[in-house]
Amino acid sequence: MIELEHVDFSYEKNHPILKDISAKFGENGSKVVGIIGPNGTGKSTLFLNLVGILKPTSGKILVDNQPINYSKKGLNQLRQKVGIVFQNSDQQIFYSIVKDDVAFALHNLDVPKDEIKQRVNTILRELDISHLKDRPIQYLSGGQKKRVAIAGILVLNSEWLLLDEPTAGLDPDGKRRMVELIKHLIDRGQKVILSSHDIDFMYEVCDYFYILQAGHIVKSGQKETVFDDEKALLKNKLDQPWLVKIHQKLHLPLYANEAELFADKTLQAKLAKLE
């Protein structure tokens, strides 16, 4: 579990960005945690605090009951438990060729060469980018770079994966793959913390949400309840997912995802009668 106890963070004196944040990510068995909120509200700043790149101005963060140790060794250990894929993939590209970049963190951990080769090949295959293995990263598209950045983190097999705006710049196919990838990570026992402005994507993949507004957590809860109050969401510059809208406005059941809606035989039978 990742636990925040009264975390404050400021980049500049007297200008707090995160304000008294307390949360327990992974509590109650939640596996995909969504952080939502308008632009500039502190989501990326929160992520950077969770991986120890930034340090809270006050309060503390515990991972598996241990406060983050900010020494070089401590942070290296933390990386193996909590990995992050930045909003901008260019920020985490270190080598010019795809396979070298994906292997980078494993070399740092002194993993044997044969094992590195095997783990890199497996991850590239899983992400369907084996064909990019020997390509220079600078010539890849934005979506391809994003997948290389994700590969470089997945290869570490960390328990937690933080994805900051993972669908930004992805086409519909890339977005579908991202949904599948997150489901695949959960199936193999990993946990994910996500931030995105794509509320329908978030509703589909996350099971627990935190709403961040001006550095405060203003609401949190299971996905079935956190989107209930449309007025409160609008006040926080957020929208309801379309599945919640049709539930509230057309009185349809609350479906967890689009596939569930289209598989609803009772609904199909009712609609057939109207024809």
Ligand SMILES: Nc1ncnc2c1ncn2[C@@H]1O[C@H](COP(=O)(O)OP(=O)(O)OP(=O)(O)O)[C@@H](O)[C@H]1O
């Ligand atoms: N390095 C920095 N130095 C000073 N201020 C910063 C720095 N990085 C971010 N900020 C400020 O911190 C605030 C929160 O930024 P952050 O990127 O965490 O928000 P966000 O919720 O992730 O936004 P978005 O949805 O637009 O990605 C903003 O006001 C931003 O200008």
